[in-house]
Amino acid sequence: MxxxxxxxxxxxxxxxxxxxxxxxxxxxxxxxxxxxxxxxxxxxxxxxxxxxxxxxxxxxxxxxxxxxxxxxxxxxxxxxxxxxxxxxxxxxxxxxxxxxxxxxxxxxxxxxxxxxxxxxxxxxxxGFDGETIEVRGLLLHAPTRRVSIHGRAVELTASEYALLKMLMMRADRVLTRRALEEQTLPGGQTNASNTLDVHVANLRRKIGEGFIRTVRGVGYVIDVQPPGGAA
The missing domain is CATH 3.40.50.2300 (Response regulator)
Incomplete structure (x- = not known):
């Protein structure tokens, strides 16, 4: 935190x-x-x-x-x-x-x-008790860096984990691309490539659709309540 x-x-x-x-x-x-x-x-x-x-x-x-x-x-x-x-x-x-x-x-x-x-x-x-964050069955345990979805373990790279933790820590708050890139990508790389989009796509594939929502022209957000449809 x-x-x-x-x-x-x-x-x-x-x-x-x-x-x-x-x-x-x-x-x-x-x-x-x-x-x-x-x-x-x-x-x-x-x-x-x-x-x-x-x-x-x-x-x-x-x-x-x-x-x-x-x-x-x-x-x-x-x-x-x-x-x-x-x-x-x-x-x-x-x-x-x-x-x-x-x-x-x-x-x-x-x-x-x-x-x-x-x-x-x-x-x-x-919803963070210093160790565990939970959003709609998606669980992140900070001390062990373990992530699970409805009890199923999810293997993430270091960058994917950092990105997911930041989004979950600030659930219901839209995070800009710049903030996500600076705080989760190696070296804080910004606007250099589509690296962030690749990580988001990989996360969606691993944890399932309906968690990470695109806010076009701004960035991404994880909604505490299920949105009408995920982008």
Whole structure:
């Protein structure tokens, strides 16, 4: 699971980064809104940990942009956000939650509680318990990298596994071709060939039609509920 940590405090940021990394999560740590925006635009993530008091502005500004993008299908669409803030007044918590945050944790906090809330958000947003992802009988077990469909084992290449895991982790969210290529293909190759299409075709053959849907001109998505027809 890839987490974008937006926190300007060096000690706190480093502590959170280490704690999450020890749980097997990939952490990208930035300290400004500008760097956070660039990461979301170009790299994407599965969950955002957002401080509000940042050197170049209020974190609520980024939260507002993320929620506008949800309606437009732009970068950061549907990414869950957990606010980390020293602002502990009820009005501040309500402002963050009403502004679109999925959870709000007041500083100082215990790292064990942060980890628990991150896992809860992952389960709620992606159906991911840290080990297993399941979508309509399609099962991916992360520790062993085993994949099965209705109990039948499926053998995948490393690139096919990475592609399937990314799609399943973000089920019901359309992923662009660029994001899929950069994060699942060797060397992050983009626009160089039809390699991504070949991997998608192979996955469809191995797991069956009706899971990976083409969104023409954009990319691919795995629907939690069966679509009317798979492309």
């Amino acid at each position: 890839k987490i974008l940590l937006i926190e300007d405090d060096l000690d706190l940021g480093n502590g959170v980064r280490i704690a999450l990394s020890e749980q097997g999560m990939t952490v990208v740590w930035v300290r400004t809104l500008a760097d956070a925006t660039r990461c979301l635009e170009h790299d994407g993530c599965d969950l955002v940990l957002l401080d509000l008091g940042l050197p170049d502005g209020d974190g609520l500004r980024l939260l507002s942009q993320l929620r506008r993008n949800r309606a437009q299908g732009d970068w950061g669409t549907g990414v869950p956000v957990l606010i980390l803030s020293a602002r502990d007044a009820l009005s501040d918590r309500l402002s963050g939650l009403d502004g679109g945050a999925d959870d709000y944790l007041v500083k100082p906090f215990v790292l064990a509680e942060l980890l628990s809330r991150v896992r809860a958000l992952a389960r709620r947003s992606y």
